Amino acid sequence: MINPLRSEAEAFRFLIASIVYFGAIVIAALINKWAGVAVFVLLSALVVAWWLRARREERPRQTVPRPHAEGERRILVVANETVAGHTLRSMILERSLDVREEVLVVTPALNSPLKHWVSDEDDARAAAQERLDTSLAKLADAGVVARGEVGDGDPLQAMEDALRTFGADEIIISTHPEGRSNWLERGVVEKARERFAVPITHVVVDLEREREEVR
Amino acid sequence: MAVHAEAHHHGPPVAHQSSRVNASVLGMLLFIASEIMLFGAFFTAYFFVRVVNGIPWPPAPFELPKFVAGVNTAILVTSSFTMHWALQSIKRGNRAGLQGGLLLTFLMGLVFLLTQAREYSRVGFAPHNGAFGTIFYCLTGLHGAHVFVGLSILLFMTIRAFRGHFSPEAHHGVEIGGIYWHFVDVMWIVVYSTVYLI
Numbered sequence: 365m366i367n368p369l370r371s372e373a374e375a376f377r378f379l380i381a382s383i384v385y386f387g388a389i390v391i392a393a394l395i396n397k398w399a400g401v402a403v404f405v406l407l408s409a410l411v412v413a414w415w416l417r418a419r420r421e422e423r424p425r426q427t428v429p430r431p432h433a434e435g436e437r438r439i440l441v442v443a444n445e446t447v448a449g450h451t452l453r454s455m456i457l458e459r460s461l462d463v464r465e466e467v468l469v470v471t472p473a474l475n476s477p478l479k480h481w482v483s484d485e486d487d488a489r490a491a492a493q494e495r496l497d498t499s500l501a502k503l504a505d506a507g508v509v510a511r512g513e514v515g516d517g518d519p520l521q522a523m524e525d526a527l528r529t530f531g532a533d534e535i536i537i538s539t540h541p542e543g544r545s546n547w548l549e550r551g552v553v554e555k556a557r558e559r560f561a562v563p564i565t566h567v568v569v570d571l572e573r574e575r576e577e578v579r
Numbered sequence: 580m581a582v583h584a585e586a587h588h589h590g591p592p593v594a595h596q597s598s599r600v601n602a603s604v605l606g607m608l609l610f611i612a613s614e615i616m617l618f619g620a621f622f623t624a625y626f627f628v629r630v631v632n633g634i635p636w637p638p639a640p641f642e643l644p645k646f647v648a649g650v651n652t653a654i655l656v657t658s659s660f661t662m663h664w665a666l667q668s669i670k671r672g673n674r675a676g677l678q679g680g681l682l683l684t685f686l687m688g689l690v691f692l693l694t695q696a697r698e699y700s701r702v703g704f705a706p707h708n709g710a711f712g713t714i715f716y717c718l719t720g721l722h723g724a725h726v727f728v729g730l731s732i733l734l735f736m737t738i739r740a741f742r743g744h745f746s747p748e749a750h751h752g753v754e755i756g757g758i759y760w761h762f763v764d765v766m767w768i769v770v771y772s773t774v775y776l777i
Binding site for chain 1: 663753
Protein backbone atom coordinates (compact mmCIF):
# COMPACT_ATOMS: atom_id res chain seq x y z
CA MET A 365 0.00 0.00 0.00
CA ILE A 366 1.08 3.58 -0.46
CA ASN A 367 2.23 5.15 2.76
CA PRO A 368 3.65 8.68 2.34
CA LEU A 369 5.54 8.51 5.62
CA ARG A 370 7.84 5.51 5.22
CA SER A 371 10.99 7.58 5.53
CA GLU A 372 12.10 11.05 6.54
CA ALA A 373 12.70 11.99 2.91
CA GLU A 374 9.14 10.99 1.98
CA ALA A 375 7.74 12.87 4.99
CA PHE A 376 9.74 15.93 3.91
CA ARG A 377 8.27 15.72 0.39
CA PHE A 378 4.82 15.33 1.98
CA LEU A 379 5.44 18.56 3.93
CA ILE A 380 6.42 20.43 0.75
CA ALA A 381 3.29 19.11 -1.00
CA SER A 382 1.18 20.23 1.98
CA ILE A 383 2.65 23.74 1.81
CA VAL A 384 1.81 23.94 -1.92
CA TYR A 385 -1.71 22.50 -1.33
CA PHE A 386 -2.69 24.78 1.55
CA GLY A 387 -0.81 27.77 0.09
CA ALA A 388 -2.85 27.60 -3.12
CA ILE A 389 -6.12 27.26 -1.19
CA VAL A 390 -5.30 30.18 1.11
CA ILE A 391 -4.26 32.48 -1.77
CA ALA A 392 -7.45 31.64 -3.69
CA ALA A 393 -9.61 32.07 -0.58
CA LEU A 394 -8.10 35.46 0.17
CA ILE A 395 -9.01 36.61 -3.37
CA ASN A 396 -12.52 35.17 -3.24
CA LYS A 397 -14.22 32.76 -0.81
CA TRP A 398 -15.70 30.62 -3.62
CA ALA A 399 -12.40 30.57 -5.51
CA GLY A 400 -10.89 29.06 -2.38
CA VAL A 401 -13.58 26.37 -2.32
CA ALA A 402 -13.02 25.67 -6.05
CA VAL A 403 -9.25 25.34 -5.61
CA PHE A 404 -9.79 23.09 -2.59
CA VAL A 405 -12.11 20.78 -4.57
CA LEU A 406 -9.85 20.78 -7.64
CA LEU A 407 -6.63 20.07 -5.73
CA SER A 408 -8.32 17.41 -3.58
CA ALA A 409 -9.63 15.67 -6.72
CA LEU A 410 -6.13 15.79 -8.23
CA VAL A 411 -4.61 14.30 -5.09
CA VAL A 412 -7.19 11.47 -5.04
CA ALA A 413 -6.66 10.81 -8.78
CA TRP A 414 -2.87 10.72 -8.32
CA TRP A 415 -3.21 8.39 -5.34
CA LEU A 416 -5.50 5.98 -7.21
CA ARG A 417 -3.17 5.95 -10.22
CA ALA A 418 -0.06 5.42 -8.11
CA ARG A 419 -1.81 2.61 -6.27
CA ARG A 420 -2.77 0.90 -9.54
CA GLU A 421 0.73 1.20 -10.98
CA GLU A 422 2.51 -0.05 -7.88
CA ARG A 423 3.92 -3.43 -8.89
CA PRO A 424 4.32 -6.18 -6.32
CA ARG A 425 7.86 -7.02 -5.33
CA GLN A 426 9.20 -10.15 -6.98
CA THR A 427 10.48 -12.62 -4.46
CA VAL A 428 13.39 -14.79 -5.51
CA PRO A 429 13.72 -18.01 -3.47
CA ARG A 430 16.73 -18.67 -1.31
CA PRO A 431 19.46 -20.61 -3.19
CA HIS A 432 20.11 -24.23 -2.23
CA ALA A 433 22.61 -27.02 -2.91
CA GLU A 434 23.16 -28.44 -6.43
CA GLY A 435 21.59 -31.79 -7.36
CA GLU A 436 18.55 -31.14 -5.27
CA ARG A 437 15.03 -30.26 -6.42
CA ARG A 438 12.85 -28.38 -3.99
CA ILE A 439 9.12 -28.31 -4.51
CA LEU A 440 6.79 -26.08 -2.55
CA VAL A 441 3.21 -27.35 -2.45
CA VAL A 442 0.61 -24.88 -1.28
CA ALA A 443 -2.80 -26.27 -0.57
CA ASN A 444 -5.58 -25.68 1.85
CA GLU A 445 -7.14 -29.15 1.93
CA THR A 446 -6.59 -30.51 -1.55
CA VAL A 447 -3.24 -32.30 -1.28
CA ALA A 448 -4.67 -35.53 -2.54
CA GLY A 449 -5.17 -37.30 -5.82
CA HIS A 450 -3.03 -39.27 -8.18
CA THR A 451 -1.97 -36.44 -10.54
CA LEU A 452 -0.46 -34.29 -7.85
CA ARG A 453 1.44 -37.20 -6.34
CA SER A 454 2.74 -38.47 -9.68
CA MET A 455 3.70 -34.93 -10.64
CA ILE A 456 5.87 -34.62 -7.56
CA LEU A 457 7.44 -38.03 -8.16
CA GLU A 458 8.08 -37.23 -11.85
CA ARG A 459 9.82 -33.96 -10.99
CA SER A 460 12.11 -35.68 -8.53
CA LEU A 461 13.46 -38.31 -10.95
CA ASP A 462 17.28 -38.63 -10.80
CA VAL A 463 17.56 -35.85 -8.24
CA ARG A 464 17.18 -35.66 -4.51
CA GLU A 465 13.84 -34.03 -3.95
CA GLU A 466 12.64 -32.08 -0.98
CA VAL A 467 8.97 -31.29 -0.69
CA LEU A 468 7.49 -28.71 1.61
CA VAL A 469 3.72 -28.58 2.01
CA VAL A 470 2.37 -25.28 3.29
CA THR A 471 -1.19 -25.07 4.56
CA PRO A 472 -2.37 -21.49 5.12
CA ALA A 473 -4.09 -20.86 8.45
CA LEU A 474 -7.25 -19.43 6.92
CA ASN A 475 -8.94 -17.00 9.26
CA SER A 476 -11.69 -14.39 9.26
CA PRO A 477 -10.55 -10.78 8.64
CA LEU A 478 -11.69 -9.70 12.11
CA LYS A 479 -9.78 -12.50 13.83
CA HIS A 480 -6.74 -11.75 11.68
CA TRP A 481 -6.66 -8.09 12.71
CA VAL A 482 -7.02 -8.92 16.40
CA SER A 483 -4.37 -11.67 16.08
CA ASP A 484 -6.81 -14.37 17.19
CA GLU A 485 -5.34 -17.15 15.07
CA ASP A 486 -4.91 -20.05 17.50
CA ASP A 487 -7.99 -21.91 16.22
CA ALA A 488 -7.12 -21.22 12.57
CA ARG A 489 -3.60 -22.55 13.05
CA ALA A 490 -4.83 -25.62 14.91
CA ALA A 491 -7.31 -26.41 12.12
CA ALA A 492 -4.62 -25.85 9.48
CA GLN A 493 -2.28 -28.18 11.38
CA GLU A 494 -4.94 -30.92 11.26
CA ARG A 495 -5.40 -30.48 7.50
CA LEU A 496 -1.64 -30.48 7.05
CA ASP A 497 -1.25 -33.74 8.99
CA THR A 498 -3.87 -35.36 6.78
CA SER A 499 -2.15 -34.10 3.62
CA LEU A 500 1.26 -35.34 4.76
CA ALA A 501 -0.17 -38.74 5.64
CA LYS A 502 -1.72 -39.04 2.15
CA LEU A 503 1.53 -38.05 0.49
CA ALA A 504 3.43 -40.52 2.66
CA ASP A 505 1.04 -43.30 1.59
CA ALA A 506 1.90 -42.44 -2.01
CA GLY A 507 5.63 -42.59 -1.30
CA VAL A 508 6.30 -38.87 -1.31
CA VAL A 509 8.78 -37.69 1.29
CA ALA A 510 7.50 -34.36 2.56
CA ARG A 511 7.54 -32.06 5.49
CA GLY A 512 4.94 -29.46 6.30
CA GLU A 513 4.35 -26.03 7.76
CA VAL A 514 1.34 -24.01 8.71
CA GLY A 515 1.54 -20.69 6.88
CA ASP A 516 0.00 -17.24 6.93
CA GLY A 517 -3.75 -16.98 6.33
CA ASP A 518 -3.05 -15.21 3.03
CA PRO A 519 -1.82 -17.92 0.60
CA LEU A 520 0.43 -15.42 -1.23
CA GLN A 521 2.03 -14.33 2.02
CA ALA A 522 2.41 -17.99 3.03
CA MET A 523 4.24 -18.67 -0.26
CA GLU A 524 6.49 -15.65 0.20
CA ASP A 525 7.37 -16.70 3.74
CA ALA A 526 8.17 -20.24 2.59
CA LEU A 527 10.33 -18.99 -0.31
CA ARG A 528 12.45 -16.97 2.08
CA THR A 529 13.44 -20.04 4.06
CA PHE A 530 12.93 -22.83 1.52
CA GLY A 531 14.69 -22.38 -1.82
CA ALA A 532 11.92 -23.80 -4.00
CA ASP A 533 12.61 -24.59 -7.67
CA GLU A 534 8.90 -24.81 -8.32
CA ILE A 535 5.62 -24.03 -6.65
CA ILE A 536 2.58 -26.26 -7.02
CA ILE A 537 -0.70 -24.65 -6.04
CA SER A 538 -3.50 -27.10 -5.44
CA THR A 539 -7.05 -25.75 -5.51
CA HIS A 540 -10.65 -26.84 -5.79
CA PRO A 541 -12.30 -26.45 -9.23
CA GLU A 542 -13.51 -23.08 -10.44
CA GLY A 543 -16.75 -22.06 -8.81
CA ARG A 544 -15.83 -23.80 -5.58
CA SER A 545 -12.38 -22.32 -5.07
CA ASN A 546 -12.08 -19.09 -3.12
CA TRP A 547 -8.41 -18.87 -4.15
CA LEU A 548 -9.29 -18.96 -7.87
CA GLU A 549 -11.94 -16.33 -7.32
CA ARG A 550 -9.32 -14.07 -5.73
CA GLY A 551 -6.83 -14.72 -8.55
CA VAL A 552 -4.24 -16.28 -6.23
CA VAL A 553 -2.56 -18.28 -9.03
CA GLU A 554 -2.20 -15.27 -11.37
CA LYS A 555 -0.94 -13.06 -8.55
CA ALA A 556 1.57 -15.74 -7.50
CA ARG A 557 2.91 -15.96 -11.09
CA GLU A 558 3.34 -12.18 -11.06
CA ARG A 559 5.00 -12.08 -7.67
CA PHE A 560 7.33 -15.08 -7.53
CA ALA A 561 10.28 -15.71 -9.84
CA VAL A 562 9.82 -19.52 -10.00
CA PRO A 563 7.72 -21.77 -12.24
CA ILE A 564 4.21 -22.25 -10.86
CA THR A 565 1.97 -25.20 -11.66
CA HIS A 566 -1.69 -25.10 -10.85
CA VAL A 567 -3.36 -28.40 -10.02
CA VAL A 568 -7.13 -28.55 -9.78
CA VAL A 569 -8.31 -31.30 -7.49
CA ASP A 570 -11.98 -32.16 -7.52
CA LEU A 571 -12.32 -34.05 -4.30
CA GLU A 572 -15.98 -34.77 -4.96
CA ARG A 573 -15.38 -36.44 -8.31
CA GLU A 574 -11.77 -37.51 -7.63
CA ARG A 575 -10.90 -36.00 -11.01
CA GLU A 576 -7.76 -33.99 -11.43
CA GLU A 577 -6.54 -31.58 -14.01
CA VAL A 578 -3.24 -29.75 -14.50
CA ARG A 579 -3.02 -26.20 -15.89
CA MET B 580 9.23 -43.26 3.26
CA ALA B 581 9.54 -40.59 5.82
CA VAL B 582 7.20 -37.84 6.76
CA HIS B 583 8.61 -34.94 8.76
CA ALA B 584 5.56 -33.12 9.90
CA GLU B 585 5.90 -30.15 12.19
CA ALA B 586 5.65 -31.42 15.72
CA HIS B 587 2.49 -30.43 17.54
CA HIS B 588 3.24 -27.37 19.58
CA HIS B 589 2.40 -27.13 23.26
CA GLY B 590 1.85 -23.87 25.07
CA PRO B 591 1.40 -20.50 23.37
CA PRO B 592 1.36 -20.51 19.56
CA VAL B 593 4.63 -20.02 17.74
CA ALA B 594 5.33 -16.33 17.09
CA HIS B 595 4.01 -15.63 13.63
CA GLN B 596 6.19 -13.08 11.88
CA SER B 597 4.35 -12.64 8.63
CA SER B 598 1.25 -10.57 8.26
CA ARG B 599 -0.71 -8.89 5.49
CA VAL B 600 0.21 -5.58 7.11
CA ASN B 601 3.86 -4.80 7.71
CA ALA B 602 4.38 -4.01 11.41
CA SER B 603 6.11 -0.66 10.87
CA VAL B 604 3.51 0.42 8.30
CA LEU B 605 0.70 -0.63 10.63
CA GLY B 606 2.32 1.27 13.50
CA MET B 607 2.63 4.44 11.43
CA LEU B 608 -0.93 4.07 10.13
CA LEU B 609 -2.29 3.65 13.66
CA PHE B 610 -0.30 6.68 14.79
CA ILE B 611 -1.58 8.81 11.93
CA ALA B 612 -5.14 7.56 12.46
CA SER B 613 -5.01 8.44 16.16
CA GLU B 614 -3.61 11.90 15.38
CA ILE B 615 -6.25 12.51 12.70
CA MET B 616 -8.95 11.59 15.21
CA LEU B 617 -7.39 13.82 17.87
CA PHE B 618 -6.94 16.88 15.66
CA GLY B 619 -10.13 16.00 13.76
CA ALA B 620 -12.21 16.40 16.92
CA PHE B 621 -10.91 19.93 17.44
CA PHE B 622 -11.18 20.86 13.76
CA THR B 623 -14.77 19.58 13.73
CA ALA B 624 -15.57 21.90 16.64
CA TYR B 625 -13.80 24.75 14.85
CA PHE B 626 -15.69 24.30 11.58
CA PHE B 627 -18.97 23.82 13.47
CA VAL B 628 -18.55 27.12 15.31
CA ARG B 629 -17.38 28.96 12.24
CA VAL B 630 -19.57 27.52 9.47
CA VAL B 631 -22.70 26.21 11.21
CA ASN B 632 -22.98 29.01 13.78
CA GLY B 633 -21.67 31.48 11.22
CA ILE B 634 -19.93 33.73 13.73
CA PRO B 635 -17.32 36.15 12.37
CA TRP B 636 -13.77 34.86 12.73
CA PRO B 637 -12.27 36.32 14.83
CA PRO B 638 -15.27 37.94 16.51
CA ALA B 639 -14.90 41.67 17.21
CA PRO B 640 -13.03 43.14 18.98
CA PHE B 641 -10.43 40.35 18.89
CA GLU B 642 -7.59 40.16 16.35
CA LEU B 643 -5.43 37.17 15.48
CA PRO B 644 -1.66 37.80 15.39
CA LYS B 645 -1.33 36.80 11.73
CA PHE B 646 2.04 38.42 11.11
CA VAL B 647 3.81 36.98 14.14
CA ALA B 648 2.21 33.59 13.46
CA GLY B 649 3.40 33.92 9.84
CA VAL B 650 6.97 34.53 10.97
CA ASN B 651 6.60 31.60 13.36
CA THR B 652 5.37 29.45 10.45
CA ALA B 653 8.45 30.40 8.42
CA ILE B 654 10.66 29.43 11.36
CA LEU B 655 8.95 26.06 11.77
CA VAL B 656 9.05 25.27 8.04
CA THR B 657 12.75 26.23 7.95
CA SER B 658 13.35 23.85 10.84
CA SER B 659 12.07 21.02 8.65
CA PHE B 660 14.70 21.91 6.05
CA THR B 661 17.47 21.82 8.68
CA MET B 662 16.08 18.49 9.93
CA HIS B 663 16.25 17.12 6.40
CA TRP B 664 19.79 18.51 6.04
CA ALA B 665 20.83 16.82 9.30
CA LEU B 666 19.67 13.41 8.09
CA GLN B 667 21.17 13.82 4.64
CA SER B 668 24.47 14.84 6.31
CA ILE B 669 24.75 11.72 8.45
CA LYS B 670 23.84 9.56 5.46
CA ARG B 671 26.94 11.02 3.76
CA GLY B 672 29.05 10.62 6.90
CA ASN B 673 29.09 14.35 7.67
CA ARG B 674 28.84 14.45 11.48
CA ALA B 675 29.23 18.24 11.71
CA GLY B 676 26.25 18.61 9.37
CA LEU B 677 24.19 16.26 11.54
CA GLN B 678 25.09 18.13 14.72
CA GLY B 679 24.53 21.56 13.17
CA GLY B 680 21.27 20.52 11.54
CA LEU B 681 19.83 19.00 14.71
CA LEU B 682 20.96 21.94 16.86
CA LEU B 683 19.40 24.47 14.47
CA THR B 684 16.20 22.44 14.28
CA PHE B 685 15.98 22.29 18.07
CA LEU B 686 16.65 26.03 18.44
CA MET B 687 14.07 26.98 15.81
CA GLY B 688 11.49 24.68 17.41
CA LEU B 689 12.24 26.30 20.77
CA VAL B 690 11.88 29.79 19.28
CA PHE B 691 8.53 28.75 17.77
CA LEU B 692 7.25 27.47 21.11
CA LEU B 693 8.47 30.47 23.10
CA THR B 694 7.02 32.89 20.53
CA GLN B 695 3.70 31.10 20.72
CA ALA B 696 3.74 31.30 24.53
CA ARG B 697 4.58 35.02 24.29
CA GLU B 698 1.69 35.55 21.88
CA TYR B 699 -0.71 33.82 24.27
CA SER B 700 0.10 36.50 26.84
CA ARG B 701 -0.43 39.36 24.35
CA VAL B 702 -3.28 38.11 22.18
CA GLY B 703 -5.97 39.78 24.29
CA PHE B 704 -8.38 36.90 24.80
CA ALA B 705 -8.44 33.77 26.92
CA PRO B 706 -9.88 30.26 26.53
CA HIS B 707 -12.99 31.27 28.48
CA ASN B 708 -13.83 34.07 26.00
CA GLY B 709 -16.52 32.09 24.21
CA ALA B 710 -16.26 29.23 21.72
CA PHE B 711 -13.79 31.24 19.62
CA GLY B 712 -11.24 31.53 22.43
CA THR B 713 -11.71 27.92 23.50
CA ILE B 714 -11.17 26.52 20.02
CA PHE B 715 -8.25 28.82 19.24
CA TYR B 716 -6.38 27.81 22.40
CA CYS B 717 -7.30 24.12 22.04
CA LEU B 718 -6.05 23.85 18.44
CA THR B 719 -2.89 25.91 18.86
CA GLY B 720 -2.27 24.43 22.32
CA LEU B 721 -2.67 20.87 21.02
CA HIS B 722 -0.16 21.64 18.31
CA GLY B 723 2.13 23.32 20.85
CA ALA B 724 2.03 20.10 22.92
CA HIS B 725 3.15 18.18 19.82
CA VAL B 726 5.99 20.67 19.31
CA PHE B 727 7.02 20.14 22.94
CA VAL B 728 7.14 16.36 22.40
CA GLY B 729 9.10 16.94 19.17
CA LEU B 730 11.56 19.18 21.01
CA SER B 731 12.09 16.50 23.66
CA ILE B 732 12.85 13.96 20.92
CA LEU B 733 15.13 16.49 19.19
CA LEU B 734 16.97 17.20 22.44
CA PHE B 735 17.85 13.54 22.88
CA MET B 736 18.77 13.20 19.22
CA THR B 737 21.05 16.25 19.46
CA ILE B 738 22.73 15.01 22.65
CA ARG B 739 23.28 11.63 21.02
CA ALA B 740 24.69 13.29 17.89
CA PHE B 741 27.21 15.25 19.98
CA ARG B 742 28.12 12.10 21.89
CA GLY B 743 29.11 10.39 18.65
CA HIS B 744 26.01 8.27 18.08
CA PHE B 745 24.57 7.64 14.60
CA SER B 746 26.51 6.74 11.46
CA PRO B 747 25.87 6.50 7.70
CA GLU B 748 24.73 2.90 8.32
CA ALA B 749 22.84 3.41 11.60
CA HIS B 750 20.67 6.51 11.81
CA HIS B 751 17.20 5.10 12.41
CA GLY B 752 16.76 7.31 15.48
CA VAL B 753 17.19 10.46 13.36
CA GLU B 754 14.91 9.09 10.64
CA ILE B 755 12.00 8.43 13.01
CA GLY B 756 12.42 11.74 14.82
CA GLY B 757 12.54 13.49 11.43
CA ILE B 758 9.27 11.91 10.32
CA TYR B 759 7.61 13.12 13.54
CA TRP B 760 9.01 16.64 13.15
CA HIS B 761 7.73 16.93 9.57
CA PHE B 762 4.34 15.68 10.74
CA VAL B 763 4.26 18.43 13.40
CA ASP B 764 5.06 20.96 10.65
CA VAL B 765 2.29 19.66 8.39
CA MET B 766 -0.20 19.99 11.24
CA TRP B 767 0.89 23.57 11.83
CA ILE B 768 0.42 24.37 8.13
CA VAL B 769 -3.17 23.09 8.49
CA VAL B 770 -3.77 25.03 11.73
CA TYR B 771 -2.22 28.28 10.43
CA SER B 772 -4.07 28.10 7.10
CA THR B 773 -7.49 27.40 8.56
CA VAL B 774 -7.46 29.25 11.90
CA TYR B 775 -5.35 32.31 11.07
CA LEU B 776 -5.61 32.94 7.33
CA ILE B 777 -8.87 31.70 5.85
